[in-house]
Amino acid sequence: MDIRLASLPDARRKKPPTNPAELGFGKIFTNRILKADWDAHQGWHDARIEPYGPLALDPAAKVYHYGQEVFEGLKAYRWQDGRVALFRPGMNAARFNRSAARLALPEVPENLFLEGIDTLVRLEEEWIPSAAGTSLYIRPTLIAVEPRLGVSPADQCLFFVILSPVGAYYAAGFNPVRILVEDYYVRAVPGGTGTAKTGGNYASSLVAGRKAKERGFEQVLWLDGIQRRYVEEVGAMNIFFVIDGALVTPPLTDSFLAGVTRDSVLELAGTLGIPLTVRPVEIDDLLAGVRDGRVSEAFGTGTAAVISPVGVLGYKDEIFTVGSGGVRALTQRLYAEMTGIQCGRLPDRFGWMHEVR
Numbered sequence: 527m528d529i530r531l532a533s534l535p536d537a538r539r540k541k542p543p544t545n546p547a548e549l550g551f552g553k554i555f556t557n558r559i560l561k562a563d564w565d566a567h568q569g570w571h572d573a574r575i576e577p578y579g580p581l582a583l584d585p586a587a588k589v590y591h592y593g594q595e596v597f598e599g600l601k602a603y604r605w606q607d608g609r610v611a612l613f614r615p616g617m618n619a620a621r622f623n624r625s626a627a628r629l630a631l632p633e634v635p636e637n638l639f640l641e642g643i644d645t646l647v648r649l650e651e652e653w654i655p656s657a658a659g660t661s662l663y664i665r666p667t668l669i670a671v672e673p674r675l676g677v678s679p680a681d682q683c684l685f686f687v688i689l690s691p692v693g694a695y696y697a698a699g700f701n702p703v704r705i706l707v708e709d710y711y712v713r714a715v716p717g718g719t720g721t722a723k724t725g726g727n728y729a730s731s732l733v734a735g736r737k738a739k740e741r742g743f744e745q746v747l748w749l750d751g752i753q754r755r756y757v758e759e760v761g762a763m764n765i766f767f768v769i770d771g772a773l774v775t776p777p778l779t780d781s782f783l784a785g786v787t788r789d790s791v792l793e794l795a796g797t798l799g800i801p802l803t804v805r806p807v808e809i810d811d812l813l814a815g816v817r818d819g820r821v822s823e824a825f826g827t828g829t830a831a832v833i834s835p836v837g838v839l840g841y842k843d844e845i846f847t848v849g850s851g852g853v854r855a856l857t858q859r860l861y862a863e864m865t866g867i868q869c870g871r872l873p874d875r876f877g878w879m880h881e882v883r
């Protein structure tokens with residue numbers, strides 16, 4: 527699909543911040559937005575790149591009332607030699623359309639998703655920061671814009687992509703996080719929307735996140751929605767443990783998100799000869815293992831932090847310190863390998879990086 531380029535008036539042309547410390551996460555947006563429309567009669571049409579700005583939607587747009595929307599998150603990295611590369615964008619395109627199908631939204635053609643992002647990133651290249659650990663976060667989104675209050679799949683939708691330069695996640699060092707095991711609220715249930723990246727999953731997680739913060743934890747560890755017995759995810763990340771020296775992660779179920787980083791860590795660990803087991807993890811066993819030292823490391827995986835070491839687990843009124851509570855060798859190694867490939871410091875032996883320029 528051709529993408530029409532609208533001109534960007536000088537008055538609306540902002541410059542990227544020069545100090546990487548100002549970036550933070552998702553606070554600053556670039557000058558342009560990619561948009562395309564869909565309706566049930568014409569299908570996808572009018573792909574265009576316009577100046578970034580507020581969307582004018584009818585207050586009856588279905589997304590506002592029934593949350594019919596999905597989104598993605600991926601990153602573009604600037605390498606030291608000046609090249610720009612995205613990490614596994616095809617995986618995000620595929621997951622976006624699986625999410626769309628679950629929310630009764632139209633699938634976005636893969637070439638519109640991928641070529642649209644490439645074009646937008648090239649146009650906004652000056653916004654890709656170069657300091658260590660920084661990147662350009664890409665947020666594709668699909669929303670139901672049909673102005674009708676009847677509860678049914680929308681027959682008009684908008685796809686858009688915005689870009690945000692983001693700072694180093696570990697600006698103050700690679701720090702372990704404190705996680706509260708949530709024993710009341712659940713994120714998803716079998717047959718629900720847990721495998722989709724849709725706003726409602728995040729809206730419904732907020733009270734648990736707030737509860738965790740009030741108790742001095744940074745994130746929530748989600749248990750399965752039926753028995754609250756099996757470990758599923760941590761915050762907006764997948765979870766790994768090192769148990770008896772082997773890397774362990776729960777198998778994908780139909781209630782949690784299939785992370786691109788999770789998939790990559792599994793592939794990477796396999797080639798590094800790290801023993802690997804994908805199996806259900808029971809919370810009681812896990813905590814007993816943390817107590818007796820069999821669980822020596824724990825970390826979350828996700829696009830934002832890549833790998834996030836877990837230092838402490840809180841469950842009911844007890845505190846469980848993983849290993850020494852600091853960052854251990856395997857977590858550190860996987861982090862160095864993953865970020866090395868993403869930032870072009872290490873050879874891309876898996877063909878993960880997609881060069882944009």
Ligand SMILES: Cc1ncc(COP(=O)(O)O)c(C=O)c1O
Pocket residue numbers: 599759761762763764783784785786787788827828829830
């Ligand atoms: C609920 C949830 N789980 C897991 C992940 C990790 O997925 P990925 O590695 O693709 O970023 C994310 C973030 O995208 C998420 O929101």
